[in-house]
Amino acid sequence: MAQDRAGAVHGIAPGATLAEKIEWLIRNMWPAEVPPARNNVETAAAIARATGEDISSTTVWKLRTGRQDNPQLRTLTALANFFGVPIGYFGFPGEADPIDDDLTFKALRREVAGGVVRSEVLRALVDLSPEARWVVDEMILAAAQADRKRKKAQG
Structure with missing residues (x-):
């Protein structure tokens, strides 16, 4: 199953760079039928192998x-x-880009299907009142921000 190496789905930040978008794809959208790459x-x-396009490491x-932000169209x-x-x-x-939101939802569905995110948690979220959902939203955003800071501090 394709997922973040840490086992979680993180959305793509609005205005993400090409490098951030590619890294997000590698971590969250790696094809399930392809063994995960280590490097x-x-x-x-x-x-x-999958595309027939010669791309170097x-x-x-x-x-x-x-270090490269303007690749050839064939590479993209x-x-x-x-x-x-x-x-x-x-x-x-x-x-x-609304595509970013669509991909985040696709990655989240994969996480639910793989058991990383429990489907009953998502169902419970839908059933919450708008006020309670706002509180949960704020908690998730704060946890994500703290996680990003922790990862940045680690290297």
């Missing part, structure tokens, strides 16, 4: 680290095909 060499090989590294097309996203997902930095 950029394996990532590039998996994409090349150096290209993957540059894209993931933001290979990434889009491999991860099952529309080419428009890559968009332009600073633009909000």
Whole structure:
């Protein structure tokens, strides 16, 4: 199952960079039928096998680290095909994109199907009053912010 290496789904931040979007795809949308890659060499090989597009591990590294932010269309097309996203997902930095929300929901559905997020929790959330849902929303956002800070501090 494709999921965040830590076992959680994190949405794509509005205005995310190309590097952040690619990293999110690798962590959350890795095809279930493809063994997880342990490094950029394996990532590039998996994409090349699945799409027929020759992509190097150096290209993957540059894209993931933001050292390359204007890849060739064929590279973006290979990434889009491999991860099952529309080419428009890559968009332009600073633009909000409804595709990001759609992909976040798709990743969340995978988490529910895989048992990482319990479906009864989501059903209970729907049944909450608007006021109670607001409290839960604020708690989730605060927990996500604390988690991001913790991860940033770790490296």
